[in-house]
Amino acid sequence: MTEYVLTAIDTTQIQGYIFGSNRLQENIGGSELVEMATRQWVYEALPAAHNVVNMTTGEFDNRRTIDTLDAEVIYAGGGNTVILFKTIDLARAFTGRLTRRVLKEAPGLEVVVAHRRFDWEREALSQVVSTTLGVDLARKKQNRMPPMPLLGLGVTVPCASTGLVASGIVEKKPVSLEIRAKTKVQDQSTARLKAKLPQIERGNWDIPRDFDDLGRVKGEDSYIAVVHADGNGIGRRVDAIARRYDTPQRNREYIEAIRTFSQSLERAATQALSSVVDLMAGAFIADAELANRHRQKFPLRPIVFGGDDVTFVCHGSYGLSLAVRYLEAFEEATKNEPAFEGKPAYACAGVALVKTHYPFARAYRLSEELCRSAKQMLKEEKIDGSALDWHIAMSGITGSLEAIRYREYTVRQGELHMRPVLLRASTHSWRNWPTFYTLLDQFIDEDGEWFDRRNKVKALREALRDGPAAVQEFLRTYQLRQLPRAPAINVSGYETTGWAGDRCVYFDAIEMMDFFTDLEKRVQAFKHSSQEAEHDGL
Structure with missing residues (x-):
């Protein structure tokens, strides 16, 4: 019998940890600490004999396996890190090193670790991984004791971001240990971004x-x-x-x-x-x-x-x-x-x-x-x-x-919005990005009849709310034959009623007019003009 220990690592409540602040630097710092705690710190906490050849990038040597090592990282990704250890003592010692570092350098971040012994020769590792992640880790998350931060004794100052007890001053603001830790990793975060x-x-x-x-x-x-x-x-x-x-x-x-x-x-x-x-x-x-x-x-x-x-x-x-x-x-x-x-x-x-x-x-x-x-x-x-x-x-x-x-x-006729939309044109539905973009482009095109006619657009938006009859009256009032067309919409009459059954065709495009910059069109126009200039130069 060849017995090893499978260890799975996960974090909990990371949405609140990363996105709980209204300061971008603190959100970035939270994300960086989660990344470090589930990758670099994991690698650095491993016993000496392991398969990681680059602690920063997480590069593995696939030739080095658990047969000759104390620990082999199977993978790190999707929010989980899964490792094989030679013995339970090695797994527990690793856990102690990792969690102490998290407590010290990433205050407020919660890490959950689960261990499971298994027989390499008699058990399918794929099933052991599934059970450890889906059962053992899930049970630990459910049964964990929620953190109870000390809210202050005597005279204290609250953190400007978390409301917890401040332990220092950063940029002239009192901050807690958690915010101080997030602030310290800004340079590492920027370096990782530039590397990627x-x-x-x-x-x-x-x-x-x-x-x-x-x-x-x-x-x-x-x-x-x-x-x-x-x-x-x-x-x-x-x-x-x-x-x-x-x-x-x-x-x-x-x-x-x-x-x-x-x-x-x-x-x-x-x-x-x-x-x-x-x-x-x-x-x-x-x-x-x-x-x-x-x-x-x-x-x-x-x-x-x-x-x-x-x-x-x-x-x-x-x-x-x-x-x-x-x-x-x-x-x-x-x-x-x-x-x-x-x-x-x-x-x-x-x-x-x-x-x-x-x-x-x-x-x-x-x-x-x-x-x-x-x-x-x-x-x-x-x-x-x-x-x-x-x-x-x-x-x-x-x-x-x-x-x-x-x-x-939602109005009497149905839904004003076409969202959500498919990314690609599809025979399944006209509610897709190419259709939406075609309509939006006709409203925002500087050479089109709708550009800079805000009163007309505003009147159309209100007519769409009131239903097909109001849209037809709108067209008569402004002496328009029809609304912008999108060939992918295979519903007859939408260009004169504004509706395709119980879905409004145009409301989303009108609402997005002031909130959309067509980056792709600008890039393509620049490339086209550059090619023409190059051709003329020849």
Whole structure:
């Protein structure tokens, strides 16, 4: 019998830990501490004989296995880290080193660790991993004692961000141990961002440190976009790997397969985010006025990245352009990764557009809810693909997304919004991004008949609320033959009624007119003009 110990590591309540502050630096610091606690600190806490050859990047030596080691990291990704140890004593000693460091250097972050002994020769490792993650860790999370922070004795000053007892001063503000720790890792976070996305540094643009750096203009209502994207069906792919290697004889093959998949997923997500940065950088290069408006501050900041779960913030009018680019690039990147066997993975994104100083935790929760809304549509329609949903919070958000849409977007005729939408054109539904973009482009095109005619657009918006008869009266009043067309909509009469059954066709496009900058069009126009200039020069 060859007995080893499987150890699984996870964190809890990380949404509140990362997104609970209204200061971008603290959100970034929280994300960096979670990343360090589940990767670099894990590697550094391992016993001397292990398979990690680069503590910073997490590069493994696949030739070094548990047969000759004290510990072998199987994979780190998707929020979990899974390790094989030679003995339970080694596993417990590792846990002590890791948790002491987390307590000391990442106050407030909760780490959960579960151990399970198993027989390498008689038990399928894939099943042991599934049980440890799905049963043991879940039970520990459920039974853990909630933290009870000391709220102060005698005369104390509350932290400006958390309300806990302040233990120091940072930027002339009293802060708790948690905020001090998040502040200390700003340089590490910036270094990791530059390593993952070097084009930001090559462009010599300033990386934003505050929400105001994303493009706020003094005296004007400025919006930021919180974009949250998450892969679809990643768990099913992991389960499929486990089923493929479900015998003890295939334990080594399982390790290689799940490790390769984890690394492929991380590479694809990083490549997709890099494509987002390329689009924003390309727009800066293509439009000098745009770059000058931001005073060389790059109006995009990833907060959570490195896996299929990605969150970034940007200037409000770029949110949809960048979210669409991420989804498209993620599909393409996964299709080219060997672990996906030529079958692209899909993802969904939620885009919350909120005022710059809106409570960030609430904005993030909205983006998560929007992402779930897009996933739910795919599930209900039984469509395998990518989708996105968005919401513009022009005032405070009260209630769930469903309640908001019932209150603000439901009229007698039906639903004013077409959201969520599929990423690609589809025979299943006209509610897709190409259709929406076609309509929006006709409203915002500087050479079009709708541009700079706000009174007419406002009148159309109110007519849409009142139903098809009011839209037809609107067309007669303004002597218009029809509304903008989108060939993909195969519902007769929508261009004269504004509705396709119980769904309004145009309301979303009108609402988005003031909140959308077409970055892709600017980049393509610049490339076209450059090619023409080059051709004329010949």
